[in-house]
Amino acid sequence: MDSIARRRAAAFVCQSCTRRSLRIRRQPQRGFSSAASQQTKPNIYDVVCVGGGPAGLSLLTALRANPVTSHLRIALVEAQDLSKLRSWKPPPDRFSNRCSSLTPASALYLDKIGAWRHLDLSRVQPYQEMQVWDGVSDARIEFDWVGSAPSAGATIAYMTENLNLTSGLLKRLDELGGVSIFDGAKVEDISFGEQTEEFNLSEWPVVHLGGGKQLFARLLVGADGANSPVRSFAGIEARGWDYDRHGVVATLELEGEGWGGDQTKIAYQRFLPTGPVAMLPLPGNYSTLVWSTTPRNAALLKSLSTKDFVALVNAAFRLTPTDLEFMHTQSSGQTDEVAWRLEHSEFDRSRIPQAVTNVQEGTIASFPLKMRHADTYIGERVALVGDAAHTIHPLAGQGLNQGQGDVQSLAKAIEYAVAHGQDLGTTMSLESYVSERYAANHVLLGVCDKLNKLYSVGSGPLVPLRSLGLNAVNAFGPLKSFFMSQAAGSGSKLF
């Protein structure tokens, strides 16, 4: 017995001693007055998540809500001050310009991890119909559930302000507790640990924050958006291209609740040669605009008076691409131009959105659009989720939903690893996440990219062909229902 006891003593040194020696080695010049507290509170975490956007918050909530993974030591690093998100309580008639459509699959998952009920549901707008058409040929694809769907009037997706989602997630995370949150904290550097007498942390990422704080990560999760510093640290290349397009967003006020009233809300999207323009329903008379267009057009749109901006948005759903092109050359006066032209045009009013009457102050903004896909989502002790792994064209409203799919899969991989005693940071533990998500995301990125290219051509041989495509899809029930179920995230795991 004696010899074993001695062996044990020789081979293993108490954790806090070791950790102290770690800190001393890494920070030789820093005299620390709080040495004792640092000694008892070493910064070794099972999961360090950089980025508290929809993907990061959802992942941590999923891990905390699951009894198998709730004992893990978890840290969140977010550059922004989260107290603003905690106190987010906008007036009922003001809506943020950053909205996303959450698929029922995403909503279900958010419900499963206990976050959905923390959203302000009075600000969430389900929609049941989609009107999508080609701005050049006017060919339509009508996305509604009739005939092929589980039930008529079923929800296609939920329009949600991103802030409503993230504040709901943060409330749930606060309720669950147990996460070390470092907010208002930018990642200054990521390095590797060191090999000491007792431990070899040379493969462990160490996240350096301002003030010399260091977080050792068994698994470093990059949920840090399209310009992911974690991805750069891991040396994972993200390939793709810029679309030379900007997404112009705004919160719109309409003449009414929509043609279907409160019960049947409709999403509209028209493909213009410069890119798709979409109007998605919010509660009451409000809608959110996502207009992808050239950087020049975007700059013009942002410079217009409210009245002219409203006129041009109405025109985008009604007038010909040639008229629109002309009106983008004027620095003002669109209101009169549009009014005059609309008088001389005929529309099937039920097929286009109700007229926009106003735009909420300060909500017009634009973002450059790009397509990026990381070469892989994992490395030893690194995993990427959400926009850090892939950035998609917003035309299908899938970016955020893809991130939720990633989170679901990664959380499952982590759960499996923990339940079977695997080191959750190793590629062995993470590989099921890549194999589950990579191909699915890639297909979707490709489809949206090609759709965008197909519809970015104003004339020429492609136009009649693509009209045929949309009409054919419209006529062909089973294919359409496949598209529909994909859009709603309820179909096979493509999205």
Add this chain to the structure above:
Amino acid sequence: MRSSLRLARPLLRRARLTHTSLRPTATLTTQSTLHSSQPFSTTPHRSSSVNPSEVSHFNALASTWWDPHGSSRILHLMNPLRHDFILSCLSSAPSSPPYPHRYLDIGCGGGIFTESAARLPTTASVTGIDPTPNILAVAKAHASKDPTLTGDRLRYLSATVETLPEEEKGQYDVVTCFEVVEHVDHPAEFLDVCGSFVRPGGWLVLSTIARTWTSWVTTNLVAEDILGVVPKGTHDWNKYINEEELRGHFSGRVGWGAPRVMGVVYVPGLGWKVVPGSEKVGNYFFAVQKVGGV
């Protein structure tokens, strides 16, 4: 007590060479204690007077154990099933020992199972034993990459079941012995010694490979004679043990409950699958509970 792993070493020594090239498909016989070579007097990785060729040998050895795409991948893939099987045993009997558990892993090799058992929140401690010092050095070096595997949670001993102290007997809730018995000269005695470390109510859990025409064809004829990927003599097919033989062994001893068995098949591209009845043909898990638990 002459049934030890040590007696099996001449065979194991030959087998050492094969670990990197052996990629079984239908059956698994790669084994932790297969590695053996000149004993190291000190652990190689921390000594300052390390011979470079020893280091590279050590690194090669380490990577055969822990490279996720290396020759031990098949063992890594099997590891979760070991836990599933143990869990199914523990939960099958109310007299199983309460959490947290003490494990003894016999023939722990590079520590694939040993580490994973030590990481479970339901584990109190794990002792991994293996007679081959440089394999243990690999196991220890790998464990040092995880700072939670400290203190009582995980210890490695260079030992055989015979050299473990008397005091350890009857102390363990779960005694595991994965892919070992097929390499042992006197399995009956070996199993008796292994069983002596199990506490009342605890479980002796092992995995091995059946001696059948299928296993003979895949591991002896195909791998050794036809493909030549494995040196001849790696597998002594006569040492393979059938499930009925294990059953017979334990039913002939007092103090053990009815065995639990799980047959598994490796499907390339899909990994290990539990296939009821396959214990008659290839790889299988086997467990018995020592009577008289809580």
